[in-house]
Amino acid sequence: MSVLVMKFGGTSVGTTDRIKRAAKRVGREVANGHDVIVIVSAMSGKTNELVGWVDETSPLYDAREYDAVVSSGENVTAGLMALTLQEMDIPARSWQGWQVPLKTNGAHGAARIESIPTANLDARFADGMKVAVVAGFQGISPEGRITTLGRGGSDTTAVAFAAAFGAMRCDIYTDVDGVYTTDPRITSKARKLDRIAFEEMLELASLGAKVLQTRSVELAMRYKVKLRVLSSFDEYDETAGTLVCGEDEIMENNVVAGVAYSRDEAKMTLISVADRPGIAAAIFGPLAEAGVNVDMIVQNISEEGRTDMTFSCPVDQVKRAAKAMEDAKQRGEINYHDLVADTEVSKVSVVGIGMRSHAGVAARMFKALRDENVNIKVITTSEIKISVLIDRKYMELAVQALHDAFELEKAR
Amino acid sequence: MSVLVMKFGGTSVGTTDRIKRAAKRVGREVANGHDVIVIVSAMSGKTNELVGWVDETSPLYDAREYDAVVSSGENVTAGLMALTLQEMDIPARSWQGWQVPLKTNGAHGAARIESIPTANLDARFADGMKVAVVAGFQGISPEGRITTLGRGGSDTTAVAFAAAFGAMRCDIYTDVDGVYTTDPRITSKARKLDRIAFEEMLELASLGAKVLQTRSVELAMRYKVKLRVLSSFDEYDETAGTLVCGEDEIMENNVVAGVAYSRDEAKMTLISVADRPGIAAAIFGPLAEAGVNVDMIVQNISEEGRTDMTFSCPVDQVKRAAKAMEDAKQRGEINYHDLVADTEVSKVSVVGIGMRSHAGVAARMFKALRDENVNIKVITTSEIKISVLIDRKYMELAVQALHDAFELEKAR
Known part of the structure; x- marks a missing residue:
């Protein structure tokens, strides 16, 4: 039975x-x-x-x-x-x-x-x-x-x-x-x-x-x-x-299954952080303790021995994140020049298991966004997903453009 | 503890x-x-x-x-x-x-x-x-x-x-x-x-x-x-x-603890029932099966070989009781001349464990009711209770008279 x-x-x-x-x-x-x-x-x-x-x-x-x-x-x-x-x-x-x-x-x-x-x-x-x-x-x-x-x-x-x-x-x-x-x-x-x-x-x-x-x-x-x-x-x-x-x-797989978005994201950048082993732990440890859901993380080298660390989190956690960083700075655990928050960003992602076997998905995504003059602020990828942070005002436009670019209106 | x-x-x-x-x-x-x-x-x-x-x-x-x-x-x-x-x-x-x-x-x-x-x-x-x-x-x-x-x-x-x-x-x-x-x-x-x-x-x-x-x-x-x-x-x-x-x-006991009443009672009398062994069972068996809550029961001898059987039940069960009796008569289980229902009666009771050791409670009760010209239709007693059926219009009067007669307003 x-x-x-x-x-x-x-x-x-x-x-x-x-x-x-x-x-x-x-x-x-x-x-x-x-x-x-x-x-x-x-x-x-x-x-x-x-x-x-x-x-x-x-x-x-x-x-x-x-x-x-x-x-x-x-x-x-x-x-x-x-x-x-x-x-x-x-x-x-x-x-x-x-x-x-x-x-x-x-x-x-x-x-x-x-x-x-x-x-x-x-x-x-x-x-x-x-x-x-x-x-x-x-x-x-x-x-x-x-x-x-x-x-x-x-x-x-x-x-x-x-x-x-x-x-x-x-x-x-x-x-x-x-x-x-x-x-x-x-x-x-x-x-x-x-x-x-x-x-x-x-x-x-x-x-x-x-x-x-x-x-x-x-x-x-x-x-x-x-x-x-x-x-x-x-x-x-x-x-x-x-x-x-x-x-x-x-x-049968389309390369991409769907386009996801998260509207109310914030991009935070710690400017000119001393670049040393363990610095990521020193930053993200206090954020986790403060209950901040850090999503994307990007590290850029800015000058000799210093780096810019960028991360995203939900917009309503920005104050909490800023306080956690300020406190860590006071305790001497981290050192940075400035903390810049951009609270007007959204995340848009394309998702599909087909990406594993198909190259060029990222290029196709970036081209579609460029054609609509949407500037990409942060990129992260996983095996079956590419996510970008963009200005919030372009979010709907970006979702529509990507839905068209990957022909998602057609049956899989 | x-x-x-x-x-x-x-x-x-x-x-x-x-x-x-x-x-x-x-x-x-x-x-x-x-x-x-x-x-x-x-x-x-x-x-x-x-x-x-x-x-x-x-x-x-x-x-x-x-x-x-x-x-x-x-x-x-x-x-x-x-x-x-x-x-x-x-x-x-x-x-x-x-x-x-x-x-x-x-x-x-x-x-x-x-x-x-x-x-x-x-x-x-x-x-x-x-x-x-x-x-x-x-x-x-x-x-x-x-x-x-x-x-x-x-x-x-x-x-x-x-x-x-x-x-x-x-x-x-x-x-x-x-x-x-x-x-x-x-x-x-x-x-x-x-x-x-x-x-x-x-x-x-x-x-x-x-x-x-x-x-x-x-x-x-x-x-x-x-x-x-x-x-x-x-x-x-x-x-x-x-x-x-x-x-x-x-x-310390008052003889009587309280006066109880049940307003909506009915008194039903089967007139001239053939008096033989098992007649009570032949009557009250069908009533129980019909879900009639029989309370007081009194049997009077009316003439040679015949008897009147009186019982009380809640007024809203009178129809059910009458049907049960009619059905039993049809089946030949009982034989009676007439069924008379008085649906305008109430039950009033005095209750007290002191009755066990004090005589004269019934006499005092009946006197109090007589003084108010309340006619008693049926009497039943238990070791600690005496109940009477009376016309419903006298119910409040009877309760008040009994409450006074046994001086229940005084602390026990």
């Missing part, structure tokens, strides 16, 4: 009527002969209500109690979904994290999954249960306390179940209909991708963040879980959504 | 501010040197919201899933109460039913408590925990599914914990300030009782239903748990509320 995992997000189960609509999709898969594990989020708005009460109660809350309170939203949906399926004469049963049990470490609020023993659910499946409805986002710690998995926890739950049960696929139902070549709000030529490789999905995080949490994609990649992202509001179709899969399952 | 159990109902924990007020009462008991077990209900309105969703989903719901959904309300309050106590620097921890574990049978929706192992909480108390906040109304079945205890479940949870932990007392905080000699809406002379015996409390169910569920009083009586009922809205006072306790702890 092949197991299918289906995950429904908060908006997909936001009312009892929406739960019924989701249950119909589950029913179709049961009719197709699958045993189904359904992972549910809390009804939309419910988690916020619970978090609001916790905030009213205790601003610096104990994460163990936060988890005990907040996990209850998913339990409600799980029970209601099981009842809805039973109304459709489908043998279904709800499972809370501790009942499965989904075992995690003790990092409350951001717990990591350690194991999902399959015995309990397998026994019930063997006994005639067709659907196990599992409350997402939660598990149980070694101390027997309820844990939650943090941001994207329900997606991660779904992938972890798919891995543990060797599921044929993990379908993530959400409020968008798949992964696009770029943001459709920036160019109407943006096209839904039928398939995308795990590595590409990870690099397209800025596009994909609203679709799939990075953590769940990493897990799917590690355990080779086929992930499908699709809308719970569209009519059903075998080819609906986007399949996130191993690159060996993607037959 | 003496353990104290404190239970807060839904209105007492209806908002985060009310939870803070309740937590202050808990804090005072901790300062008094007690380890405290707090039992909480769901925030008022929350259980109804959850039940509403279940009803929308599945009119004939699976009780296992109903329990999984509905129990989540208490879990939320337990976490919020633990957080509130922690904010007051009191070491507190929340416990859901399965974590304690509170073990029940598998009768979902109306489960019976089977045992409460104390090891887990004892270990935490020994470790420095001062307050265990337990989600009321819920437990875990032998199959590892969540169960709920049904009506009055949180009171029952509180008493069961008090019994299991040998608590010095079980304080039930609610929205009334104690048990009264009678309903204060009927006579302003009604007086709050400082103490009442378990047996009296059970007999005063019609007064006490809003205060304490019968089931929790029965449990308290069996395990000799001292129960105190008090208002969570009044200022604190050592003598607040009413203590429900063993009769040996009540030093």
Whole structure:
């Protein structure tokens, strides 16, 4: 018997009527002969209500109690979904994290999954249960306390179940209909991708963040879980959504899969830093401690024994970064002439596993930007991605130009 | 270390501010040197919201899933109460039913408590925990599914914990300030009782239903748990509320503790029933099967070989009772001349453990009613209670007259 995992997000189960609509999709898969594990989020708005009460109660809350309170939203949906399926004469049963049990470490609020023993659910499946409805986002710690998995926890739950049960696929139902070549709000030529490789999905995080949490994609990649992202509001179709899969399952590749962007970036340059071994650690250590998410890093030689160090970070972390540098200078750990911040930049990236086997992608990218008179401030590359920092006012233009240059409107 | 159990109902924990007020009462008991077990209900309105969703989903719901959904309300309050106590620097921890574990049978929706192992909480108390906040109304079945205890479940949870932990007392905080000699809406002379015996409390169910569920009083009586009922809205006072306790702890007794009433009763008489062995079973068997709550029963001999059988039941069950009798007659199981229903009667009762040792209570009662020209239609007695059926229009008058006759306005 092949197991299918289906995950429904908060908006997909936001009312009892929406739960019924989701249950119909589950029913179709049961009719197709699958045993189904359904992972549910809390009804939309419910988690916020619970978090609001916790905030009213205790601003610096104990994460163990936060988890005990907040996990209850998913339990409600799980029970209601099981009842809805039973109304459709489908043998279904709800499972809370501790009942499965989904075992995690003790990092409350951001717990990591350690194991999902399959015995309990397998026994019930063997006994005639067709659907196990599992409350997402939660598990149980070694101390027997309820844990939650943090941001994207329900997606991660779904992938972890798919891995543990060797599921044929993990379908993530959400409020968008798949992964696009770029943001459709920036160019109407943006096209839904039928398939995308795990590595590409990870690099397209800025596009994909609203679709799939990075953590769940990493897990799917590690355990080779086929992930499908699709809308719970569209009519059903075998080819609906986007399949996130191993690159060996993607037959024809465009060189580039998509164009990603990150609007609110800042470029910071430490001018005339003493160039000595360990200087990078002396700079980026304090930044990390201050919670600054440093992204791109470029080092230029400026004069004998001195260098300029440039890095990018989110625009709202500029003050924090500047203070961390100033403090390090006061402590005598680093020495620099000036700190220059450019807070009017954006990052634009092209991503594609095809880059590994195709030369000239960078040249094509730079030419497209030059043709639009877009000046490039910083460049970084990885094996399957090229990113540039540019003035923010050109961001949309750059995304459109690159989408055209790599002909992403054409089917892959 | 003496353990104290404190239970807060839904209105007492209806908002985060009310939870803070309740937590202050808990804090005072901790300062008094007690380890405290707090039992909480769901925030008022929350259980109804959850039940509403279940009803929308599945009119004939699976009780296992109903329990999984509905129990989540208490879990939320337990976490919020633990957080509130922690904010007051009191070491507190929340416990859901399965974590304690509170073990029940598998009768979902109306489960019976089977045992409460104390090891887990004892270990935490020994470790420095001062307050265990337990989600009321819920437990875990032998199959590892969540169960709920049904009506009055949180009171029952509180008493069961008090019994299991040998608590010095079980304080039930609610929205009334104690048990009264009678309903204060009927006579302003009604007086709050400082103490009442378990047996009296059970007999005063019609007064006490809003205060304490019968089931929790029965449990308290069996395990000799001292129960105190008090208002969570009044200022604190050592003598607040009413203590429900063993009769040996009540030093001075009025003969009568209180006057109870049940307004909407009906008196039904089967005229001229064939009087033979087994006739009572032939009548009351079908009534029980039809779900009629028969209360008082009187049998009069009317003529040779025939009898009149009179019983009382709630007025809204008259049609059901009449149909059950008609059906039994059709089946030839009973034979009667006529069925006469008087739907304009009420029951008034005087209750007191002092009746055991004092004669003349009935005479005093009947005299008081006669002095007001109240005609008595049916009389029944138990060891500590005398009940009469009277015309409904005299009900308030009768309650006032009896309250005066037994001088209940005076302290016991």
